[in-house]
Amino acid sequence: MARIVMKFGGTSMAGMERIRNVAARVKHVVEQGHEVAVVVSAMAGETDRLVGFCKEASPLYDPAEYDVVVASGEQVTSGLLAMTLKAMGVDARSWLGWQLPIRTNEAHAKARIGDIDTIDLLASMRSGTVAVIPGFQGMMEDGRISTLGRGGSDTSAVAVAAAVKADRCDIYTDVDGVYTTDPRIVARARKLDLVTYEEMLELASVGAKVLQTRSVGLAMKEGVVVQVLSSFDDPTQDDLPGTLIVSEEELEAKLKEDKMERQLITGIAHDKNEAKITLTRVPDRPGAVAHIFGPLADAAINVDMIIQNVGRDKGETDVTFTVPGADLARALDVLESQKDVIGFNRVIPDTKVAKVSVVGVGMKSHAGVASTMFKSLADRGINILAISTSEIKVSVLIDEDETELAVRVLHTAYGLDAPVA
Amino acid sequence: MARIVMKFGGTSMAGMERIRNVAARVKHVVEQGHEVAVVVSAMAGETDRLVGFCKEASPLYDPAEYDVVVASGEQVTSGLLAMTLKAMGVDARSWLGWQLPIRTNEAHAKARIGDIDTIDLLASMRSGTVAVIPGFQGMMEDGRISTLGRGGSDTSAVAVAAAVKADRCDIYTDVDGVYTTDPRIVARARKLDLVTYEEMLELASVGAKVLQTRSVGLAMKEGVVVQVLSSFDDPTQDDLPGTLIVSEEELEAKLKEDKMERQLITGIAHDKNEAKITLTRVPDRPGAVAHIFGPLADAAINVDMIIQNVGRDKGETDVTFTVPGADLARALDVLESQKDVIGFNRVIPDTKVAKVSVVGVGMKSHAGVASTMFKSLADRGINILAISTSEIKVSVLIDEDETELAVRVLHTAYGLDAPVA
CATH class of the missing domain: 3.30.2130.10 (VC0802-like)
Structure with a gap:
């Protein structure tokens, strides 16, 4: 049994059919006996819609109210995934950013995560309830909603994984891993089984947009093992082929184990x-x-x-x-x-x-x-x-x-x- | 100077152009020197969209998660109205149901409002900040989101008005008051200047859908003076012609004052x-x-x-x-x-x-x-x-x-x- 944080992006959450597919994947992992927390993005397009309203309200919109508006997208998908899991017979509940809470610093629209309270969360997870947590959002010291900046849900997932001391943080995306280069440019690009945090940081910061750079930096700092997986593979498949992001020492150990150069x-x-x-x-x-x-x-x-x-x-x-x-x-x-x-x-x-x-x-x-x-x-x-x-x-x-x-x-x-x- | 709660329904909040019109009305009332709290509905159609997702998730959706999903509609309009007011130079901030909090009983999707904490709210209003409060939502004892049932925003507005001891609760709707009967049936129906709570209850409960019945009952119980107004009149007009809902004693007094039968x-x-x-x-x-x-x-x-x-x-x-x-x-x-x-x-x-x-x-x-x-x-x-x-x-x-x-x-x-x- 392991403790696993699973993260699903906006493309994976775009509409109930895809949310059902996500729920099926979560159910499969739960049935393997793991303790699971799921971090979700808003439905693809929803954050853009909400940001559009804010820009229409005023080009110089108030960032505190912007956070109130845009954080709603992940609130919706959290509730929908939790109710879908329950309908499938998997015990689950949503934990909004202010409910845990996920504490952030005082920087609206570009907040950084500080502490996450995990006492209630871990008690709930240990009792077999899947925790569904909206990415991208947190709460500031003054009790107001904050958001992390676009793409922040990856960072939320890694931060939750660090807080609950998860064995792994699985990031499900619309690609099935990290490649040696952009496969649209080089047809013979290969998927990497293993990559180090440092390499992933360099790859991410120069345009390989699989993971948000900040989330990789946080994973490295906190020693969170991250795995990049496709959310469009068969949800009941074991050992999905993805890319594991680890420290250099772990990479060396795994290479030795597999007798690889x-x-x-x-x-x-x-x-x-x-x-x-x-x-x-x-x-x-x-x-x-x-x-x-x-x-x-x-x-x-x-x-x-x-x-x-x-x-x-x-x-x-x-x-x-x-x-x-x-x-x-x-x-x-x-x-x-x-x-x-x-x-x-x-x-x-x-x-x-x-x-x-x-x-x-x-x-x-x-x-x-x-x-x-x-x-x-x-x-x-x-x-x-x-x-x-x-x-x-x-x-x-x-x-x-x-x-x-x-x-x-x-x-x-x-x-x-x-x-x- | 009076303390006024203004409530705007979904038709009045449907899109940024209308929200700007609402903000202009709020600004006008603030500029007359009044202390103002605004209670808002979700954009017209938004709650239906969110309920649709829940039904798609499962016909027997979990009511706790339903509340998480549908409460987001009013969260969005609260943030948008607050930022629009700020952009117009009116100090404002949103207070979500869990932030005040608006406490409700433990009945998801059909909760009833209990206490509302007003210390921070009143301090903020007294300092000249317009409070923007999402209707329809509250928080239960266990810290989870609750909602009041469809049409609950009228009740939220009356409950807030009672809690802050407002001089009046102005409900802005898509009609300009309460009529002697449905004007679509009788062209010569007249708008009423005054109606008692008891009459409004009977009119509401037999199909005159201007106000939610529960909100009228609460106003009667708490002695909140309610006024029904049109949100589509010129926002800068003074003394909008609406219908005032009062107790029988207040009705008698006003009739005597105006020497009316x-x-x-x-x-x-x-x-x-x-x-x-x-x-x-x-x-x-x-x-x-x-x-x-x-x-x-x-x-x-x-x-x-x-x-x-x-x-x-x-x-x-x-x-x-x-x-x-x-x-x-x-x-x-x-x-x-x-x-x-x-x-x-x-x-x-x-x-x-x-x-x-x-x-x-x-x-x-x-x-x-x-x-x-x-x-x-x-x-x-x-x-x-x-x-x-x-x-x-x-x-x-x-x-x-x-x-x-x-x-x-x-x-x-x-x-x-x-x-x-």
Whole structure:
């Protein structure tokens, strides 16, 4: 017997037929003797509908009332799943965010989960009652409803799993796992059986949208074993093939157990939502760079890659860096307002770029990963505009039009292509 | 300055354009210097949509989870109205049923309101913040959500008005007041400026669906002055013409103040949702009637008019009575199951009947009201099948096809027709 948190997203909860399918899956897990809590999203489209009302009410809507409105979507699906389970003969009850409560900090519409009270919840689960918990919502110190920001239900599920010390947090989605790369780009992409938190974070943060980044970070911090599964497989099937997300130590242990070799590279990610900014003729003196990146950091704009070009004229240099595409307009505002302090000549934005990354904990112990990447791309004439690296990742900025080609080239270069069937 | 509870129904809250209109009305009342709490319904159609999901989940849905699902409709409109008010510069916040809390008894889907905590609510209202409260919902002793049954938002508004000792409870609806009769039947029906709780109860319970019956009973018990107003009039108009519902003493005082005469009859109501049941050849012995009406009462079926016909055969009689049409099938089941005990021959149901009532506190001090009614109907050849009376009402059961004719005849007979313009 294990204690399992199951999480179902909006596509899995879209309408009663799908909710019945979710209930059938929950029932199957309960019948295997497990203690179960289920975290649910709102029906697909419902949160957009509710956010639409808020925007119609006022473009600058009050975030406290926004939370009251949008938290209702998960309240509805929680009640519907609990009553469907009961109708199937599985004892169940809903626990709304304020009922547990799931305590959050005081940041409406983008709250972070703090403590979750589990005394009543665990007593109920131990008595054989499935707990159905709406994702995305919590309660603040002042007793008002808070929400976690879009996609927050994954984080809710991991937080609940940590709070009840679950053996596993199973995230059911509309894909059946984490792949070596986007299967829409590379038909021979392979599903990964195992991936580490660190790899998943890098894959998620560069555009592999299987899990919300924050939920992976929380799982890593709390040591929650996460499994990504498809909610559209047969609900009564045992051992659904998914992807298990674990710590590096657990990965090593499992590889040893299965007598498997560690792959050098785990996956190739890409992200077209980057923007490149070049400032020309910045004075080449100590502290100049601080004048650029200090104000951007103050505005909570995340700068990724930075290149300081070789000075063209004596005492002047060009500075190029990337920011998330969504922050580009704000970044340009900040830079214009600091023009006199920074002392640049022109600011040149460019959104026709993409970041392609090779990710793998294996590269910690192997040299030559970056050079393979640069050589493979150069052989196909793909120009590298910028580079950034971390312990388990090498990223390059390239022309957006070459994204798919670069991903395919790298997938083959690192031996990730599935054998031809 | 007064303390006013304003209530807006589903038609008034159907979409953001109408919610903005509601907010404009609230703003106007606030700007007159009043302390305001607003009770809102879900958007028209939303509760039906949510109930539909529950029925799809299971015909025998769990009522506790039903409450979780359907209470979300009013949560959404509360948040939307509060944020719309804030966007218009009116300080406001939503207070959900569990936040106040509005305590109810332990009857999911048909709860009754007990206490409402008002310390925080009144402090907030006194500081100039409009309180926006979802109707229809409350919280049970065990901390779970309850709802009051369909149409319960009127009752919520009156309960809030009683709890905060409001000077008035203004119920905004899609009609502009209470009329002497249904204006769709009698074009010369007049809007009433004043009506007593007792009259409103009789009018409501026989089909004038302006207010939920339970809310009128609660207003009478708690002495809450209720005003019925149209939510579609110009929101910035002062002294909207509505109908004030007051006690008999307040009615007398206001009539004296305005040097007005009390009307003998206040209104004519009709109700086509009655069913007539005749049991033939019931043994004419002591206790026979108890065998009929005891089991019906046990099944919570409300019997209204009763006629015991003159015995046709020695020792036998026919018994005729009416029940709400919605309870007919259940009543027939009960009677069949008691057939041996009661000892009747046949049971003859008839749904093609209607109840027409003349209502008015004035009849307490005037004789001849009933005879005017019987004579007026007889003059037009309308056959009376049964009669029932109360202190302020005379009702007759007639053939359903003659309903409209009877209403028109009585409206004229009691001098209620508006003068021709």
